[in-house]
Amino acid sequence: MFLHALAYCVLYAGLGLAVTIPVERRDAPHAMTVHIASTDADPYGFKNVHGTFYSGRIMVAGEPFDVLLDTGSTDLWLDTKGVNLSGVKDTGVFGGVIYEDGRSVAGNITQVDISWGNFSVKDQVFINAPGTNATSGQFDGLLGLGPPSLAFVPQFLQNASSTVNSMNLLDNIFSLYPDESNYITFLLSRSIVGTVDGGDFTIGEITPGYEAISKAPQLLVESDRWLTFMDAMIINGKRVTGESVGYQGIQVPKGKTTAIFDTGITLDIAPRSFVDAMFKDIPGAEFDDDFGLYRIPCDAKVNVSLVFGDDVYPIHPMDIVAPLAVNGSDPICFGGFLAAPEMTTFGDFQFGDIVLRNLYTLFDFGKWARVGDSQPFIQIISLTDADKAWAEFDTMNPMRLQEFVASNPLSITSTTSGAPALPSSTSDTTAAGALSDDDSTSSSDLTALIRNSYIIIGLLGFAILMLVALVLVTFVKSRTPSGKRYRGLKEAYPPTHEEQPIRYSD
Missing domain, CATH: 2.40.70.10 (Acid Proteases)
Known part of the structure; x- marks a missing residue:
């Protein structure tokens, strides 16, 4: 979804390889559907916001976060300002992205238990970016639903502890059922003004009637x-x-x-x-x-x-x-x-x-x-x-x-x-x-x-x-020269300054 951006990271964790993190399933049928709800009480809320973006609701350490659903990126980042998350684990790795309009998402790569509908993932990694200016108060983060090649978090974590798994949330959900199809579907509603119900998002099943x-x-x-x-x-x-x-x-x-x-x-x-x-x-x-x-x-x-x-x-x-x-x-x-x-x-x-x-x-x-x-x-x-x-x-x-x-x-x-x-x-x-x-x-x-x-x-x-x-x-x-949303920097990006030149690297 987002702007042409510069990904940057400071790695200060020990060397190690990623391993599979524990993922468990709560009682439900084999697939999950994020259905529309008319109130914020629905933990699966799939919303059409002004017809300009579509969000879903995930539960992070039991706290609700409305995240933009983006098939054009893969990482998960959250604005956790003002939210007291329990059970979080710091990986010792700092990373983020800088968007071309000057907005940025930056913070420690963190592990926390995340659930989405009837699925639960333990120690899911995400960019913990409290106070980021990239949400504009319209959502609480971004959930990438794109291919793994677009992910930066695994690059940030390549030298992290061997106990840390860097895979994205959707891939961890897919790993629950290795013998079944791994797909998602979108049914986007049309609206004129405001945040409205309507439409559907599914994982592993087809919306009834379609x-x-x-x-x-x-x-x-x-x-x-x-x-x-x-x-x-x-x-x-x-x-x-x-x-x-x-x-x-x-x-x-x-x-x-x-x-x-x-x-x-x-x-x-x-x-x-x-x-x-x-x-x-x-x-x-x-x-x-x-x-x-x-x-x-x-x-x-x-x-x-x-x-x-x-x-x-x-x-x-x-x-x-x-x-x-x-x-x-x-x-x-x-x-x-x-x-x-x-x-x-x-x-x-x-x-x-x-x-x-x-x-x-x-x-x-x-x-x-x-x-x-x-x-x-x-x-x-x-x-x-x-x-x-x-x-x-x-x-x-x-x-x-x-x-x-x-x-x-x-x-x-x-x-x-x-x-x-x-x-x-x-x-x-x-x-x-x-x-x-x-x-x-x-x-x-x-x-x-x-x-x-x-x-x-x-x-x-x-x-x-x-x-x-x-x-x-x-x-x-x-x-974007590479055709991608983000391009990685091979060194830490310095504090933003209007006179500071941005250096790109492939």
Whole structure:
């Protein structure tokens, strides 16, 4: 999920190798489902927060933590400030990540008993980061659900005590049943404003009513990410294809493109030619070259479907147009797909929640799990009826825009220099200064807004502090040289200072 980041660590533990940690199962059937609950009393709470991220609830030493569920990373980190955790064990290793907007997650690698639904893992490792500024008060941590190759904690712990196991939480859960399939599924709900119930997350079983996914084609994973090949898009009735820019030396079949499935981001990334095909011909559409984002009229309807093999998967037009800001009483909308910059090495498409809300998705880890031996794959089935979605847009969209303006979640005030400044809290409801109430608001004002708070491009314009923490991933991750979220530092990273150069290493 998160921003292009620098991983850093100081290892001061003795040499040793990791061993298997004890994992035990509490009485329950062989699989666990994180179901929606309408109150915080539900220990399995799976929440849709503003339609910008999806979280689950884990119990850490008996204390509840709402964590962002991210298939684009693998480590677990928690903000434990103000929480008294019992039974924790310090590994003697310090580690963390620094995100490109200056936010950071850092602390001792700690062991503690963690349960998720009916599963319990003893001495699970995580980055203990009390007071981190990466949560923005919207969640308590991040739980990575990606492949082991994206994990940094095992690197931090490679010289730690032999009694410490560095494996991620999901892999430890999979180890309970070595003879069974190791998969997770996501059913993401759609919301307009606020934190809502709806949707489903499962481990090791299929959400009732969606059993057809077991017969869906297996889209083989082709790299160290949840990456597979896509055949085309259908945009406003026309089939659009393109040649792939490739990804880390993978041989992409002619006419196909790469597609990464990432629940940790909201705004999707696509090649410029595809983004142009979606938005360029809309009357009044304007493209910002610096950020690869189209500003479009809020009543614009775009018909987009994905093509994998012989199957077509429609995207709801409500997901293609996103209100991001308010000019007086008027919403300002953008296209939901960001144009990937030239010379990118992250691949062609990166599908976040905009696309994934339209799919029921199964991620099978195969040999990525310690107990697995098969090729990882993805299965998807469509949740969107194209004709119904197209018809209901005319009713749903005005309601969404009205609620968006009323909530005014993105509040921006003017600074003395004329540039917009970020509010100090999400409760700040000051009218946008850079986007004034008069008719003189121009595209240059909008560009200034994006340039000074470009984090908004990935989170559909909600809660600015949450945007800072979450969404820079959508823009910056596309510029990551390695195509990964994080890059490791071979030495300890010094205290953050605006004049301190950041040194990268492979």
